[in-house]
Amino acid sequence: MAEPWTVLKVLQWTAGYLQEQGIEGARLDAELLLTEVLQLDRVGLYVNYDRPLEATELAAYRQLVGRRARREPVAYILGRSEFWSLPLVVRPEVLIPRPDTEVLVEEALQRADSESRILDVGTGSGAIAIALAHELPGAQLVAIDLSDAALAVAKENARSNNVAERISFQQGDLQSLPTGPFELIVANPPYIPQGDLASLQPDVRDYEPHLALAGGSDGLDCYRILSAQSRQCLTAGGWMLLEVGVGQAQAVQQLLTQAGLVEVFCRNDYAGVARVVGGRCAVTAKA
Numbered sequence: 001m002a003e004p005w006t007v008l009k010v011l012q013w014t015a016g017y018l019q020e021q022g023i024e025g026a027r028l029d030a031e032l033l034l035t036e037v038l039q040l041d042r043v044g045l046y047v048n049y050d051r052p053l054e055a056t057e058l059a060a061y062r063q064l065v066g067r068r069a070r071r072e073p074v075a076y077i078l079g080r081s082e083f084w085s086l087p088l089v090v091r092p093e094v095l096i097p098r099p100d101t102e103v104l105v106e107e108a109l110q111r112a113d114s115e116s117r118i119l120d121v122g123t124g125s126g127a128i129a130i131a132l133a134h135e136l137p138g139a140q141l142v143a144i145d146l147s148d149a150a151l152a153v154a155k156e157n158a159r160s161n162n163v164a165e166r167i168s169f170q171q172g173d174l175q176s177l178p179t180g181p182f183e184l185i186v187a188n189p190p191y192i193p194q195g196d197l198a199s200l201q202p203d204v205r206d207y208e209p210h211l212a213l214a215g216g217s218d219g220l221d222c223y224r225i226l227s228a229q230s231r232q233c234l235t236a237g238g239w240m241l242l243e244v245g246v247g248q249a250q251a252v253q254q255l256l257t258q259a260g261l262v263e264v265f266c267r268n269d270y271a272g273v274a275r276v277v278g279g280r281c282a283v284t285a286k287a
C-alpha cells in the first residue's frame with residue numbers, strides 16, 4: 001500500500017515543487033496554503049506532521065498550490081494579509097500592503113498627535129490610514145483613491161479594525177487633493193517607471209492592479225503632482241510624507257524642496273533602502 005500523504009510529506013513535496021517554479025519562500029507559502037485547507041495555524045501544522053490528509057483535503061490543497069504555481073500571490077489566494085500587525089482583507093483590486101510601508105507609518109507617528117487631521121492619498125486596502133487611526137485614537141482621517149473597488153476593500157478593513165467612524169473614504173484623484181488643511185499628508189503612490197513594468201516579478205506584474213503600480217515614464221509623476229499641492233493642503237508646520245521606490249529618494253527630496261517645503265529628509269527602511277521622503281510646510285509660511 002502506498003504511504004499516506006501526511007502533513008509533513010505534503011509540505012516537503014509542495015515546497016520542492018514551488019521552488020522549482022521559481023517561487024521564493026516556497027516552504028512558507030506551502031505552509032500558509034495548507035493552514036487554509038486544514039483550518040489550523042502554522043504551529044498546528046508542526047504538531048500534526050504525521051496526520052494523513054483526506055482525499056478531499058488533498059484535492060483542495062492541490063488547487064491552491066496550482067494557483068500559487070501560476071504565480072498568484074498567497075495573499076490573494078487566501079484573501080487576507082497583515083499590516084502593522086492588523087488583519088486586512090485583500091482582493092485583486094488592491095495592492096498587497098508591504099512591510100516596507102510600515103516605515104512610513106513609523107515616521108507619521110513621530111509627527112502626528114492624537115488630534116491630527118491626516119490625509120492618506122491612494123489608500124488602496126486602507127493599510128496606512130487604518131494603522132494610523134489605530135495608533136492615534138483621536139485623529140480624524142481622510143483617505144482617497146481613484147478606484148471605487150479599492151475603497152470598498154478599505155472600508156471593509158476599517159470596519160473590521162474598528163476605526164471606520166474616524167476615516168472618511170472618498171473617491172478622488174490625487175490631481176486634486178482635498179484642501180484640508182491637514183497636519184499630515186501620507187502617500188504610497190504608484191511609482192514604477194513605465195519601462196520597468198514588464199520586467200516586474202510575475203506575481204506583481206500579472207496580479208496586482210496596474211493603477212497601483214504605474215508611475216509614468218520615470219516613476220515620478222505622482223510625486224510631482226503631490227509636491228505641487230503640498231503647501232496649499234498642509235497646515236503651517238504640517239508634514240507631507242511619501243514612500244518612494246528604489247533610487248527615487250533624491251529626486252523626490254528635490255521636488256519637495258522646489259515646492260517650498262522645509263526640513264526635507266529621507267529615511268531608510270530596514271533593508272537599508274531609502275524608502276520615505278518627507279518635508280514640512282514652514283511654520284511661518286501661512287502666517
Ligand SMILES: C[S@@+](CC[C@H](N)C(=O)[O-])C[C@H]1O[C@@H](n2cnc3c(N)ncnc32)[C@H](O)[C@@H]1O
Pocket residue numbers: 094095096097098101121122123124125126127128144145146147150172173174175188189190191211212213
Ligand atoms: C502603491 S498603491 C498603495 C496602496 C496602499 N496605500 C498601500 O500602501 O498599501 C497606490 C494606490 O494609489 C491609487 N491611485 C493610483 N492613481 C491614483 C490617482 N490618480 N488618484 C488617487 N489614487 C490613485 C491606486 O488605486 C492604489 O490604490
